Amino acid sequence: MKSSSLIISTMLFCAAALVHAQDVQTVKIGLAAPLTGPQAFYGKDSQNGARLAVDELNEKKIVVGGKQLRFELLSEDDAADPKQGAAVAQRFCDLHVNAVIGHTNSGTAIPAARIYHQCGLPNLSPSATSPELTKSAYNTTFRMLANDSTLAQALAAYTVNVLKLKTIAVVDDRSAYGQGLADAFRTALRNTPVTVVTQQYTNDKAVDFSAILTAIKGRNPDGIFFGGMDPQGSAMLRQMEQLGLTRQKFIGGDGICTQGMEQRTEGMKIQDNLVCAHSGIALDRTAASRAWKKRYDDKFPGQFQMHGPYSYDAVLAVAKAMQAANSVEPQKYLPAMAKVHFAGVMSNVQFDARGEIKNPTISIYTYQDGKRRLAN
Structure with missing residues (x-):
């Protein structure tokens, strides 16, 4: 049984x-x-x-x-x-x-x-x-x-109203991301007091930006906008320091608003010139x-x-x-x-009808004493 x-x-x-x-x-x-x-x-x-x-x-x-x-x-x-x-x-x-x-x-x-x-x-x-x-x-x-147009509009407004720059150089890496962001930033600057004095191009694998930066130095802009990612962005910032472009703000989107950018630029004298933005709230908010x-x-x-x-x-x-x-x-x-x-x-x-996220928040960051901080 x-x-x-x-x-x-x-x-x-x-x-x-x-x-x-x-x-x-x-x-x-x-x-x-x-x-x-x-x-x-x-x-x-x-x-x-x-x-x-x-x-x-x-x-x-x-x-x-x-x-x-x-x-x-x-x-x-x-x-x-x-x-x-x-x-x-x-x-x-x-x-x-x-x-x-x-x-x-x-x-x-x-x-x-x-x-x-x-x-x-x-x-x-x-x-x-x-x-x-x-x-x-x-x-x-x-x-x-947020897409590049939304991000660029926020960065352009910050450039005009907070940084109060008058002239700027624009550089992009010719990738779909970098070119798109740079184009959107230039468009957002139309009908503002900021003049784009030169536009330069590189690629997303470049390591030497001396020719581009020398051409930019000759125009003596108040800032440089970079459409690209942080491996190139950090190298460009280092070479700016070497060429004496130490008063210019270095502005970009989420491609340079990363932990990697922060780590790669640590110790640079001009790290505090960085201004970047990404979509969404700050994670410590x-x-x-x-x-x-x-x-x-x-x-x-x-x-x-x-x-x-x-x-x-x-x-x-x-x-x-x-x-x-x-x-x-x-x-x-x-x-x-x-x-x-x-x-x-x-x-x-x-999402909206096109698949875009609705009402995205944009966070803008600056650096002070080598530490990234929320600007808005």
Whole structure:
């Protein structure tokens, strides 16, 4: 009798375990970012933010369509290269992932967006800021932060009203991001007292800016605006110091508003000339954002840059849309993405008809005694 009871109990336990296993559904979240090369620290920061969100969602045991969801992050390296980014996008389509967080760079995000649209795959960029990304108005593409036009307008207003500069030189790295930001900044300066005295170009792999800076020195502007990323921005600032361009403000967007820029310019006499801006609140501004930063640092010590909070919020946006639609299938939850609204780490997450984040906050930073501080 005991033996029979034991057999029956074992069978019931196994059956329950089988049912439980069948009630778990895997949700594959693709992460597309530069994980190798000079911009790998940006990509890994985005990956970390997405990983933190995935881990926290799995702890919550979310149920959709009667099944408990198990989120899985699949990371692919696009090397900040448009061709490789397109190949990554096609791979995610072929793998039938449930959503994509990426791409990091505008140059990779823009061509990838067309591929995702063709296969009906929602993609949310945590960092690509070129307005071109949403001009096609693909219903599958969303941006988690302010675009270059919004950021440039805030920087231009600060340049005019607070810094009170009269002349400025503009430099960009000819990337989709750098060129787009520089163009937007020049446009925002129209009909203001600030004159653009020269426009110079480099590339996103350059290390020597002596010719550009010598030409700029001859025009003696009050400031230099740089559209590009911090590996080039920090080298340019160092060479400005060497050439005696020590009174000029060095202004840029989120590409130079990073931990990396702060670390690379530490000890420079003209670090205090830096002015930069990024989308979203300062992470030390609210209790919730401070708590998020602590969780990030505990899990990924010393790796924070700036994009992690946006990729974190992007994963949450996908999860909330799935819950609202009661489905993890892209074609079923995609309409719910347009209605997502929640308090994210950096801002209230809500999208407009083009997939842009609504009412983004812009934070402007300056330096004093080598320490970055919030200016607004």
